[in-house]
Amino acid sequence: MSNANRDVWVFVEQRDGRAAEVSFELLSKGRKLADQLGGSLKALLLGHELGEAVRQAFHYGSDEVLLVEHPELRDYRTLPYSRVVGGLIAKQQPRIVLFGATFIGRDLAPRVASFTRSGLTADCTDLQIGDADYLRREYKDLLLQVRPAFGGNIIATIITPEAPVQMATVREGVMELVPQATPRGETVTRIPYEPTASDNLVTVVERHREERRNKVKSAPIVVAGGYGMGSKKNFALLHQLAQLIGGEVAGTRAAVDAGFITPDRQVGQTGLTVRPKLYIACGISGAIQHRAGMQESTRIIAINSDADAPIFDVCHYGIVGDAAAVIPLLIDGYRERLR
Amino acid sequence: MSCNSIVLVKQVPDTANISGQVMRPDGTINRAKLPAVFNPEDKVALELALQLKDRYGGKVTALTMGPPKASDLLRECLSMGADEVCLVSDRKFAGADTLATSYVLSRAIAKLGPFDLVFAGRQAIDGDTAQVGPQTAEKLDLPQITYAEQILELRDGVITVKRRIDDGYEVLRAPLPLLLTVIADAALPRPPRAKRLMACKHVRSLPELERMVDANSLLYIDTLVDEYVQQGRFIRTLTVDDLEVEAERCGLAGSPTKVKKVDSVVLTGGNHQRVPATREGLGQLVEELMNDRVFG
Structure with a gap:
């Protein structure tokens, strides 16, 4: 036409x-x-x-x-x-x-x-x-x-x-x-x-704006968790790691739906698209909607207990293991070398 | 004041729980294996409409467009407390994108008669477009409030609504009638009531009765429908003949967007470095990243 x-x-x-x-x-x-x-x-x-x-x-x-x-x-x-x-x-x-x-x-x-x-x-x-x-x-x-x-x-x-x-x-x-x-x-x-x-017809009674609450989009390091983190308690490990290495915590849609993290920190097609220097994907299987929001990160570390998870196809460093067990080792390793 | 509401609901494939059986080896979807669920935010919309009815009186009508199977969804609406339900179903409506869907829905709403509010979920989990609500509002020439989080007040035909915006919230006031799309946080849907659940088990829509007639030569559709209507067990069903619609604006024919192609997600295998999940392995990774100044 x-x-x-x-x-x-x-x-x-x-x-x-x-x-x-x-x-x-x-x-x-x-x-x-x-x-x-x-x-x-x-x-x-x-x-x-x-x-x-x-x-x-x-x-x-x-x-x-x-x-x-x-x-x-x-x-x-x-x-x-x-x-x-x-x-x-x-x-x-x-x-x-x-x-x-x-x-x-x-x-x-x-x-x-x-x-x-x-x-x-x-x-x-x-x-x-x-x-x-x-x-x-x-x-x-x-x-x-x-x-x-x-x-x-x-x-x-x-x-x-x-x-x-x-x-x-x-x-x-x-x-x-x-x-x-x-x-x-x-x-x-x-x-x-x-x-x-x-x-x-429609009038604005009140309008309340806040500064952007989180800095996930502009953070040089993003530590993200998926449904595979298992619980909100395990998500605390991500916060610990992020704080230590100067990153922001994010999550997948499944993690948001499970209540592990707030929707404003969702990375993926229907959430944020990020391109940090380092993206650490923990317990994330790597559905395409999620990958659409992070695959252009400079470096990607994937931690997942399923060796066949699609996240390993886009990562640079792959760690097969339970994220809840691996993250404390990463934290220890970082602390030791920081001294 | 009483408040009559129409709630737009949709039965959706449960995309959050796609099992291995759903994906065929060639990457296509086996829809028959997908469990169908009540679109979560539509359920919240129904709850909000029911809360308004509990407070102000009036009638709640749940309306869906879908295949005969969507009758299940309407029975669920009845069990939660909807006063009336309506199924819009016709082969000619199949394959509709959001524009064709909103066109048919708007005609169905006009057919259902006077209302104060139209409710819909913000978006459906199978497409996430959030388009049908606003498009339906436009077709009915109604003002809309999307991302509604809370109804603050309803008085003298004027509604005050708190809605989410990306960097905060706003409070809007508008005269009825109006269309609202509702976010998940707006309400906690009530469980079905046992008594209603039993009662609506035997409620049937037109296509369901037609199927009974097909399977039993002793039944006649007209008498069967009459019987169900008299017993209050008939789900009002609107087909293309019941609505004032132009055929070329319905279904696939009325949908400007077309799926050109669908690719299954093929993974390339990707070359990455395996890091052992041990203290040593992870320590070395940290060291490498520190040396490259990625962190540290």
Whole structure:
């Protein structure tokens, strides 16, 4: 299917006027996709007083910024944002729209996709441009949306062959940040915002924000535990090790579900993506969703009692043994050599 | 005030407990071997709706789209305390992505009649997309509050909700009707009540009765349905003929996203250094990492 419009849009989300890191990651990826398609990369920004965010959007490869500034758009709210974004996409029909898989993106993107009747794929771990056959028809230059599915036992490639607009959400940290040496474009297209009564149906009574509670994402060392740690008590060993070597503790989804660790420290497709200098995987079997969040770590130590666990396929150092027994030996070994 | 709620529920494969039997040697999935469970956050959504009903009165209706087997899920909803349940089931709805699903669900909700609140779990564990809730809200032209953690107040047709956001929480206020998606922490689902459990054991949906008719030439579907309706044992079932839907927006045909290919996860074997789980082996590893300044 040929489509006149080959543009790639990235919804750049902001909090207090500051654009989110994930949006820059998506612009970096969007730059590559737009180059492959031969289209423009446009950053869509809604908010108030967004000068710095606009400058950064160009820095990360935007050809153009679509800017909707209004005091009432200062903070994200579902109804006005989805109405404005949905309206612009319906009118201009970009080929691809990317959203961060954040509390904002996951609230906004499905509503917009429903309005524009676009395909939307959540939590993609890779995005490429490619041709595809579907039901004996050939499609050129589709967005190939890759995501693990079904408990991580399969990797699915999703396409949106017929819909004019292809949409995807991507978690923070998945795409590489690629700043441009010199800003790409400088065109700012201002779009007026006219509030409607329905925009204000939902009112914000209170908003409470905390600093990011944990530093898992930026930690040079991550000590992670899986369901194989067996208990919350054994998880204490991970905290002990992490404290000693200057790391942060993280866990798999199974560990979160079992209550061993809080959800904000979950590493994997539906959690954080990390690239530390050292990742120590303890009692983690290594389902693909988990590996998607850690496999680019510089060095990986895997400790697991099952010698056939898939985690051993991505690690650099493999230790077959019960993590609860191995970690104290590591701690001892570290303490001895520290003296 | 009383509060009438519709709760969107889904039966999902238990992806957290995939056993060896489920994965075939060629890496494909044997769905027949997958146990089906009540999607956890949908169950929390039902609990929250029941708590509102306990407090303010009103009616709770559980609604699912799925194959005939999803009748099990609706019996579970009844045993927890749902007043009514409704199965949306038709071959033409099969293969739906989130857009086609939300389209059919929104039409079913419109068919069920007036409501104050639509509840859904934040996301289902088989896809983790969190899309059907917001998409259904959009189709019904309803405001939405996603990631709801607590209903703080319901008064004079206005609801106040605390919701999770990535760096904290916010409190939102909105007039009813409204759609809420609910996170796992919002409530602890009640266990089924023994008395209700017994009562709903014999409740049947249309496809289940059709199967009985197929197996027994003495039964007629119309009379059987009448009988079940009169005894209050019929699960209301909506098919494509009962809903005002455009066929091309349902099921696989109505789904813009298509699965191009599915790869089983093939592991490369990877070259890594085996470290013996001994004091010496681990000591040497620590030394190597210290020498390379990875830590220390």
